[in-house]
Amino acid sequence: MVSNMSQSPYRSLPAVDAVLSDSRMTNLELGPIVAVEAARSAIAQARAQIAAGEEAPSQDAVIDLAVEHARGLAATSLRAVINATGVVIHTNLGRAPLATDALRAAQGACTLEYDLTTGGRGSRRDHAEALLTGLSGAEAALVVNNCAAAVVLMLAATSKDKEVLISRSELVEIGGSFRIPDILECSGARLREVGTTNRTYLKDYEGAIGPQTGAILRVHPSNFSVTGFVHRPTPAELASLAHDHELPFLHDLGSGTFIPLPDSLPADGDPVQELEAGADCVCFSGDKLLGGPQAGIVLGTQAMIDTMARHPLARAFRVGKLTLAALEHTLASYRRAQPESVPTYRMLHLSAETLRERAMNLAKQLEGLGLEIEVASSEDAVGGGSHPDATVEGAAIGLRPREGSVTRLSERLRRGSPAVIGTLRDDRLWIHLRTVDPADESALLKALRSASQVQRA
Structure with a gap:
């Protein structure tokens, strides 16, 4: 007779030492404190899945999860993003950009x-x-x-x-x-x-x-x-x-x-x-x-x-x-x-004509990506509690995937590297050029291409 203990799905989970000794973990070179915490966290998550009635994950899956946890524990949460919201002094995005x-x-x-x-x-x-x-x-x-x-x-x-x-x-x-x-x-x-x-x-x-x-x-x-x-x-x-x-x-x-x-x-x-x-x-x-x-x-x-x-x-x-x-x-x-x-001064004083020209040039480079593209005038905000009832005329690019959802496109851009933060409005993702530094336009274009390709895959 096989004991109930030997049939327990929990016994298939790897021990902490087994996770730590795997090359996927050792190659991270993150130090023992982070590695042990990540291994224990991954095993605990696997045990929770079993307790919820799910199938026990494989040892490889647990180690992959530990690697993911380890990278998250060692990463910094404050990241540079491309602000494409049109809000110059965006409190959630760090307010005034610095030189x-x-x-x-x-x-x-x-x-x-x-x-x-x-x-x-x-x-x-x-x-x-x-x-x-x-x-x-x-x-x-x-x-x-x-x-x-x-x-x-x-x-x-x-x-x-x-x-x-x-x-x-x-x-x-x-x-x-x-x-x-x-x-x-x-x-x-x-x-x-x-x-x-x-x-x-x-x-x-x-x-x-x-x-x-x-x-x-x-x-x-x-x-x-x-x-x-x-x-x-x-x-x-x-x-x-x-x-x-x-x-x-x-x-x-x-x-x-x-x-x-x-x-x-x-x-x-x-x-x-x-x-x-x-x-x-x-x-x-x-x-x-x-x-x-x-x-x-x-x-x-x-x-x-x-x-x-x-x-x-x-x-x-x-x-x-x-x-x-x-x-x-x-x-x-x-x-x-x-x-x-001073970037804030420069952004606030950009003319609508200059921004529209940049938007048209960028829109041409986005053709062939499975996106409906529209260039339109925009009402950009100062932000930061300054002039709440006033706006500055600008230009923005409206994007809508021909396949898939615009919400999903926005999510992929947020999770990309660099992260791109636009504005969802009228079933389009709007990229406001006023708050995008011209030096970041190539990175913005690369992020948009990457997100669009994943969306269509």
């Missing part, structure tokens, strides 16, 4: 906190401050790790345990389910809401000012906008009111830049203009319209910036050499009057 040499200064040892002139310790604050004050005319500048941190630091330095006046229309929820009130209250300040969602007047702020008031704050509403029966005071009016009561006026622009925007976009996010209007401090993101790395940039009076720089949170929010290198590179491009070397 290829933006990080060069930080790749090895660098003068992060070293003064070459004196041979002594320097300040990391110096690297970007001179460029920022030169571009903006501000007395001083400070860089922290993002714009939310900049706002928290502004309030912590000026209004801890005091009231900060803010319009109800600006208490919005931003990306990742974070809410402006929750972020601001982390500073230790107390928010005092004034006005209504759609209409806030200067008298609403004035009526709320009292002994406990620490500052007046304006916050950019990001992707939220109210139109129609609306009103809110100008920054100049708020600054004047604040100064009449010896209070600081703080302005969170959300997104800012030092160069003109395309004519189709409203003039918004100009820190120079807001400082001239009387703001004591303005802050904005480095990785939005500016086209640099993730950072929170604060411009303002010397006294206020120095107070913020001495605050303990400034140490918690400080940036490292990679951020400073990329930011300094970006700012220097503007200072040298060479904005076209």
Whole structure:
């Protein structure tokens, strides 16, 4: 009689040592920790299949699965992709694209906190401050790790345990389910809401000012906008009111830049203009319209910036050499009057005619791949919460397989190398040329050919 133990399908599975000794695993040269974890994971998955009533996989299948797991464990998940969505500052795709040499200064040892002139310790604050004050005319500048941190630091330095006046229309929820009130209250300040969602007047702020008031704050509403029966005071009016009561006026622009925007976009996010209007401090993101790395940039009076720089949170929010290198590179491009070397600027200012010509040329090279191809005008977005109601005219290529589904084509492109991210709309996959670097067009064409051939196979 054969025992039940000998008939168990689990006994056909390879041991961990057998998986590890197979040449397919040893050739990976990934080290024992990853290899053992992958082997155990593959065997556990095979046991789960048996427990679910499926046939026991062969030893070769288990080892192939272990190889797949090992490669996944050793791979990095942050990958370069081709952004063909037409959204220039795409939050999910890393926001502003950086110039290829933006990080060069930080790749090895660098003068992060070293003064070459004196041979002594320097300040990391110096690297970007001179460029920022030169571009903006501000007395001083400070860089922290993002714009939310900049706002928290502004309030912590000026209004801890005091009231900060803010319009109800600006208490919005931003990306990742974070809410402006929750972020601001982390500073230790107390928010005092004034006005209504759609209409806030200067008298609403004035009526709320009292002994406990620490500052007046304006916050950019990001992707939220109210139109129609609306009103809110100008920054100049708020600054004047604040100064009449010896209070600081703080302005969170959300997104800012030092160069003109395309004519189709409203003039918004100009820190120079807001400082001239009387703001004591303005802050904005480095990785939005500016086209640099993730950072929170604060411009303002010397006294206020120095107070913020001495605050303990400034140490918690400080940036490292990679951020400073990329930011300094970006700012220097503007200072040298060479904005076209900043990818975000270049993408935003591409003409519809140039993009249509590129789209037509690329479409010709896609003929014969079993695709229905259409070149059409597109409405490209700025992204990153900047100008949510405005677009820039561009051009896109619409693709639809003659055999198979457009969803499957999009999936194959996402999983390819390089990954290509387009937009699914009207039963077509749209490739927007505005956000595709011309240097990546050959890689894009190769990816489209590969995905189309697999689709037809």
